[in-house]
Amino acid sequence: MPERIVSDRVLTVPNALSFVRLLLVPVFLVLIVRGEDMWALIVLVISTVTDFFDGVIARRFGQITRLGQLLDPAADRLFIFAAVIGLAVRDVVPWWLMILLISRDLLLVVLGIVLANHGFGPLPVHHLGKFATFALFYAFPVLMLGQAVPETAAIAVPIGWAFALWGAFLYWWAGIVYTMETARVIRSPRPQAVPASDTLNG
Incomplete structure (x- = not known):
């Protein structure tokens, strides 16, 4: 291989x-x-x-x-x-859910700019972010299934909303983790002779 x-x-x-x-x-x-x-x-x-x-x-x-x-x-x-x-x-779905998800990614854009200004590359993806993306990636298709096939709505809609709310919660939890990690990284001393890395190892 x-x-x-x-x-x-x-x-x-x-x-x-x-x-x-x-x-x-x-x-x-x-x-x-x-x-x-x-x-x-x-x-x-x-x-x-x-x-x-x-x-x-x-x-x-x-x-x-x-x-x-x-x-x-x-x-x-x-x-x-x-x-x-x-x-x-x-x-x-309500507009507040859309705003909640988009504002979290705008936060990550700001954090990326802050890291770049301090000579760092983007933070590695956190497992919370992966779980959140997984939940959201399946939440909306399930909600769409409830719309496309009304016979499935009684099951699809509650399951879709469960995934959506859990995913939104994890999405912002990961955002808070990224914020804390960004603050830690930019405050930590970095040897002048070492070039900025594209990844952070902790």
């Missing part, structure tokens, strides 16, 4: 699949806003399948790249935002 080395390549099959996922985001959003929930779910399934093969091909054929490590989570995040924005426009 090829050694898992992260390269700077751009033109790889996994990166192409990630670009396809990004191109599907606006299609997904338009379908939700128009109330075409079944088609939106089909687009989401296609995205999930391409995401799976993206990871398999990258690991199997040694095509793990820095660009891919950025594109893959970005696509997940954008699908979450597209879902919550589209469902908020239709009043399926």
Whole structure:
């Protein structure tokens, strides 16, 4: 099995699949806003399948790249935002939930700027953030299922809301952890001779 080395390549099959996922985001959003929930779910399934093969091909054929490590989570995040924005426009979910999720990511943008100004790269992804993304990534499709197939609403809607609220809570919990870690990092002394690192090891 090829050694898992992260390269700077751009033109790889996994990166192409990630670009396809990004191109599907606006299609997904338009379908939700128009109330075409079944088609939106089909687009989401296609995205999930391409995401799976993206990871398999990258690991199997040694095509793990820095660009891919950025594109893959970005696509997940954008699908979450597209879902919550589209469902908020239709009043399926409240606007406060959309504002809550977007404001948390704006916080991370600010933290990234603060770290960059102090010569540090972005913080490593915390496991709370991964759990939150997982919960949100499944919350909105389940809510959409309740809209697309009314017969499933009695089960899908409570489950979808459980995932959504738990995901939002973890999302902000992770945001607080990132804030505390940023404050700790920028206050810690750093040897002048050592260049800024792209990763933080604690």
